[in-house]
Amino acid sequence: MWGRRWAVVPALVTLIVAGASARAQRPGGMMGVGMMGMRHDSATMAQMAVIHELVLNHDRITRTVTNLPNGIRTITESNDPLMARRIKDHVVTMNQRVAAADDPGLPIESPALRAIYRNGDKIRTVVDTTVKGIVVVQTSSDSGTVAALQQHASEVSDLVRGGMAALHEAMMKNGGGMMPRGMRGGPPTDTTAMGRAGHAVGKPDTVFAAMQIRGGKAMGVDQYTSTHKFDALPDGGRIELQRDVDDGAGVAQIRAHLQSIAKAFKSGDFSSPAFVHMHTVPGTEVMAAKRDVISYTYRELPRGGEVRIVTKDPAALKAIYEFMEFQRQDHHAGGMDHRKMPR
Numbered sequence: 001m002w003g004r005r006w007a008v009v010p011a012l013v014t015l016i017v018a019g020a021s022a023r024a025q026r027p028g029g030m031m032g033v034g035m036m037g038m039r040h041d042s043a044t045m046a047q048m049a050v051i052h053e054l055v056l057n058h059d060r061i062t063r064t065v066t067n068l069p070n071g072i073r074t075i076t077e078s079n080d081p082l083m084a085r086r087i088k089d090h091v092v093t094m095n096q097r098v099a100a101a102d103d104p105g106l107p108i109e110s111p112a113l114r115a116i117y118r119n120g121d122k123i124r125t126v127v128d129t130t131v132k133g134i135v136v137v138q139t140s141s142d143s144g145t146v147a148a149l150q151q152h153a154s155e156v157s158d159l160v161r162g163g164m165a166a167l168h169e170a171m172m173k174n175g176g177g178m179m180p181r182g183m184r185g186g187p188p189t190d191t192t193a194m195g196r197a198g199h200a201v202g203k204p205d206t207v208f209a210a211m212q213i214r215g216g217k218a219m220g221v222d223q224y225t226s227t228h229k230f231d232a233l234p235d236g237g238r239i240e241l242q243r244d245v246d247d248g249a250g251v252a253q254i255r256a257h258l259q260s261i262a263k264a265f266k267s268g269d270f271s272s273p274a275f276v277h278m279h280t281v282p283g284t285e286v287m288a289a290k291r292d293v294i295s296y297t298y299r300e301l302p303r304g305g306e307v308r309i310v311t312k313d314p315a316a317l318k319a320i321y322e323f324m325e326f327q328r329q330d331h332h333a334g335g336m337d338h339r340k341m342p343r
Contacts, residue, residue, distance in 0.1 A: 050090050057083050058163035065153045070139045071123075071146055072153045076160075077133030087133045095125075110170070112151035119145045164271035226254070226304070228333040232324040235310050236294070236317065239327075240335075242304035254304040262296040262307045277330060283323030290316035 054061065060080045066073040078084045103109075103117035116123070122142045128135040138149050159166045225245060231238040241258060243250045261272060268288035273281045287294060293313040299306050311317050328335050 050086050050093075054083070054086055054090065055159060055163055055167055058160050058166075061087070061160050063157050063160045065157055067150050067153075068137075068139065070141065071137065072149050073135070073137045074153055074156075075130075075133070075135050077130060079132060084132050088129055091127060091134050091136065095127075110152065110155055112148040112155065115145065115148035116152060119148070123149070164275055165269065167271070167275060226250070228327075228331050228335075230324045230327040230331070230333055230335040232321050232335070232337045235312070237309045237320045237324045238306055238335075239309070240301065240304070240306040242301055244303075246303075251303050255300060258305040258307050259298050262298045265307075265309075266291060266294075266296045273327075281323060282326045283319035283321070286315060286319035287323060290319065294320070 057078075057080070060083050061076065061078045063074065063076045076087050078087060098117065098120045101117065101120060103114065119140070119142065122145045123138055123140045126137045140146050140149065155170065159170065162169070225243065227240075227242050227244055229238070229240040231240070239258070239261070241254050243254065264270070264272060265287070268291040270281065270284035270288060273284065290311070290313055294309060294311045294316050297308045297310070299308065309320055311320065324335065325337075327333065
């Protein structure tokens with residue numbers, strides 16, 4: 001049964017902008033202009049939170065795309081009532097952004113998506129809601145705009161199929177060459193003094209602030225009120241994350257996140273750290289290739305948990321050390337370094 005019907009400006013399911021669109025927001029709630037000139041307003045942050053949730057739950061979403069002579073017809077649905085509601089809400093809110101020609105200028109926006117923002121007045125969109133999601137028909141008399149609509153629809157479908165791994169690939173394709181040095185690897189562009197282990201003090205640079213926001217989205221807890229530790233140990237390493245205060249919901253979220261990380265890493269999936277840091281994290285390619293000789297064990301801690309990483313393989317051990325060292329530096333985190341780098 002069809003639900004409400006609108007004739008509206010383009011309803012873009014812009015999942016491809018997730019992650020990199022996280023805004024550089026400083027502690028204390030100050031909003032302004034961050035990296036690459038992007039704005040970080042509360043409305044955009046709320047939209048990006050929904051987008052990230054959709055990407056994480058991509059396996060609960062179905063999507064079909066039909067290319068029309070003058071546009072596209074897409075059906076995006078979910079049997080999960082919450083995801084169905086998120087899909088509908090996302091289309092409506094993005095309509096408002098496109099209607100205002102409000103392109104946030106994200107570094108990973110594809111050429112097709114940028115063209116759609118530019119040519120929104122050339123597109124007619126009709127939206128039908130269903131019980132499980134939404135149907136969008138977008139047409140245009142401009143051939144270039146039609147091509148952009150069809151290309152972007154294909155990009156969104158890739159994300160629905162591939163989730164975070166596809167998001168990482170999209171970031172590398174569309175924005176990797178534009179990212180500041182601190183996002184590509186190596187130390188941040190403006191390091192911050194360390195206070196107690198795992199916490200940065202003073203004024204963080206915008207790259208670090210943006211990473212903290214992405215980390216909060218990936219892990220589900222405030223990165224400024226949680227403590228990270230990355231230990232390099234003789235037989236591998238240890239990732240620890242705990243809340244700084246009594247927070248039952250936050251502790252539960254951390255534990256769920258670390259358990260999912262242990263499972264993902266064991267399967268060779270390192271898309272979560274790639275999302276947080278917006279590039280392939282040092283050591284992870286070897287860790288993925290050597291996954292059969294590395295063990296990952298989760299354990300609860302009073303306010304969070306830890307993932308213990310163990311191997312006897314020299315190449316895997318070296319990769320784990322590279323991973324831990326990078327994480328300590330990029331997160332401005334604490335941790336032990338009880339190892340000797342193998343040659």
